Amino acid sequence: MALFGLVIIIFWFSLYVYVPILPSYVTHLGGSLKMVGLVVGSYGLVQMVLRIPLGLVSDGLGRRRWFIVLGMVLTLISGLLMGLWPSVASMLVGRAMAGAAAATWVAFTVLFSSYFPSQDASKAMGLAMFYTNLGQILATYIGGYLAELLGWQVPFIMGAVCGLAGLLLSLRLQETRQVKREPRQISQLLAVIGQKDLLIVSGLAVLVQYMTFATMYGFTPIYAERLGAAASELSLLTFWSTLPMALGSLASSWGIAARFGTKRTIVLGFILGALAAAAVPFSRTLQQLYITQAVGSLGRGVILPVLMGMSIQAVEDEKRATAMGFFQAVYSLGMFGGPIAAGIIGDVSGLTGGFLSTGAVGLLGSWLALRLLPEGKARAGQVQRQVEMGGR
Template sequence: MSLSLRGGGRTAHVLFYAVTMLYWFSMYTYVPILSPYIRAIGGSYFFVGVVIGSYGFTQMLLRVPLGIGSDRLGRRKLFIVSGVACSAASSLGFALTSDPWSALGWRALAGVAAASWVAFTVFFASSFAPEDAQRAMGLISFYTSIGQMAATTLGGFLAEDYGWHAPFWVGAAGGALGLLLALCIRETVQASRSPVTTRELLRLGRSWPLLSVSLLAVFGQSVTFTTMYGFTSLAAVQVGADKADLSILTLVTTLPNAIAGYVGGAYLARGIGDRLTLFGGFSVAALATACVPVVHNLPVLMLTQAVNGFAQGLLVPILMGLSIRSVSPSMRATAMGFFQAIYSVGMCAGPFVSGWLGGLLGLSGVFWFTACVSLAGGALCLLWIPSAKLRKATSTSAGAG
C-alpha cells in the first residue's frame, strides 16, 4: 500500500500523521532523562549543554543542503524515509552504549534525523493552498507535539521502572515502525530543476521577511531547548523529582505546547495578528522561565512550565508559516531549509552558552539568562513583524502597482 497526500484522502493524511508522530517519538523518548542521564554517566553541566546543543549543531549544518537537494530532485519521500531511519539508529545507538562521548555522537545523529524535517513540512504544506500555510504548519506542529508528548511522558516512567536504557530501546522500536510506515508514503515526483545557484541562495537569504522570522526563531528555539528539552529537568531533580516525575513534568509542559501549536496559527494569529501573538508568547515564556530559580516546590514548578510550554508553542508554527508565505513552490524546501538552519543556531547556542553559564553561576544563572533571551525575542517581534493593517496595506499597494 502507498498513499499520496494529494488525492489520497483522509487515509493518506492519517498515514503521514502517524509517520510524523513516530519520527518524533523515536527522538524524544529519552529527552526527559537526557540531562540527568549525562550527569549520571559523568558529564559536567557544560558537557550537558554540549550534548543538548549537538542536536541543533548538525541541523544547522545540514538543513539548507537538504532543502536544496529536495528542491533539486523534486522529491521529499527520500529525505523523509532517511530521517526516520536516522532517528531509529540514534535511539538504538544510545541503547547499546553508556558513556558521555557516545551520547554526544548519538544525539548529534538525532540532529541529522531532525534535519529532514524540512522535507516533512514542505511535503505536507504542498497539499494546502499558499494562503493556508500557517494552518498547515499548525496542524503538523500539533501532531509533532503529540508524538513528542507521548514519547516524553513514557520515557521517564520507563527509566524509573526498567533503568536508564529502557527509553532508548522503546525509541528505537518506535522509529523502526515509523520507517515501515514511511515506505508506504507515495509522492508525485516533480520535475527536477537546476541546482539552486549561489545568487539565488543569497537573494533568498537576504529576503527580510524570511531572514527576520528566521532570526526570531533563533530566540524561540534557544529558550525551548534550554528549558523544556534541557535544564528544567535538572531544576526538577533539585526539588526532589524522580525519573517518573520528570515524565509528568514533561507532559504538563508538552501538552499545552501541543494545544498552543494548533490554536496559535489557526485561531490566535487570525484574531489578534502574528505580531501580538508572537510578542505574547515570548513575554510569557520569559516570565515563566524567570520563576524557575525561585520555585522550590515541584507542583509549582510544573505549573510554571505548563504556562511556559503553552507560550513557547505559539511561536514556531506561526514563524514557519511566515517563512514560506511569500516563497514560490519551487523554492519552498530551500526557504524552509534556510529557516530551520538559522533557527538551529538557537538550538545549539542556547544550551551551549547556558551550560557554560551553569558551570560559572550555577543552575539559576541558566534560567535568568534564558529569560532575558526570551524578552529580547519579544521586543524584536514588535520591531520586525509588521502589524496586520500594515501588511494588508502593503499587499494592496503591491497589487495595485
C-alpha cells in the same frame, strides 16, 4: 493526511522518548553541566549544518519522501547507539545523529504543506506542529516511566523500535512527482535567503528555540531533580512542558494569528516564555515548576508555527524547501547555543543565572518582534477571508 500525521507523531516520539532523562543520565554517567549543554546542543548544531544543504538537494530533485525515509533510518541507528553502548561519548554522538535525523524535518514540512493552499501555510504548519507536539507529549510522558521501571537504557531502545515502525510507514507516503530541476545557483540561493521577512522570522525563531532547549530540554530536568523528582516525575515535568505547546500549535492551525494579530501573538508568546524561564529558580515545589513550564510552553507553542508559516508563505513552491531549510538551519542556532550558553553560565553562577539569562532572551525576542514585525492583522485577516470564501 492521516498516515502522514501518524508518521510525524512516530518520528518525534522516537527522537524524544529519552529526552526527559537525557540531561540527568549524562550527569549520572559523569558529565558536567557544560557537557550536558554540549550533548543537548549537538542536536541543534548538526541541524544547523545540514538543513540548508538538505533543502537545496530536495528542491533540486523535486522529491521529499526519500528524505523522510532517511530521517527514520537515522532515528533507528541513533537510538540503538545510545541504548546499547551507554557512555558520555555515545550520548554525544547518538544525539548528534538524532540531530541529523531531525534535519530531514525540512522535507516533512514542505511535503505536508503541499497538501494545503499556499495562503494556508501557517495553518498547515500549526497542524504539523500539533502532530509534532503530540508525539513529543506521548514520548516524554512514557520515557521517564520506562526508565524508572525497566532501566535507563530502555527509552533509547524504544526510540529505535519506533524509528523502525516509522520507516516502514513512511514508505507508503504519497508524493506528487515533480520535474527534476537543475541545481540551484548561488545567486538563486542568495535571492531566497536574502528576503528581509525570512531573515526576521528566522532570527526570532532562534530566540524561541534558545528558550526551549535551555529550559525544558536542557536544565529544567536537572533543577527538578534537585527538588527531589524521580524519573517518572521528570516525565510529568516534560508532559506539562509539551501539552500546552501542542495546544498552542493547534490554536495556530485554527488561525489565532488571523484573529488576534500576528505581531501581538508573537510578542505575547515571547513574554510568557520569558516570565516562565525566569520563574524556574524561584519554584520551591514540583507543582510550582510544572506551572512555570506550562506557561512557557503555551507561549512558545503559539509562536513557532506562525513563524514557520511566515517563512514560506510568500515563496514559490519550487523554492520552499530552500526557504524552510534556511529557516530551520538558522533557528538551530538557538537549539545549539541555548543549552551551551546556559550550561556555561550555570557552571559559573549556578542554575539560577542560566534561567534568568534565558528569561532575558525572551524579553529580547518580544522587543525585537515589536520593533521589526509589520502589523500583520490586516494581512492575516485577508487570508482568513480568502479561506472563508472557499480558498481551501
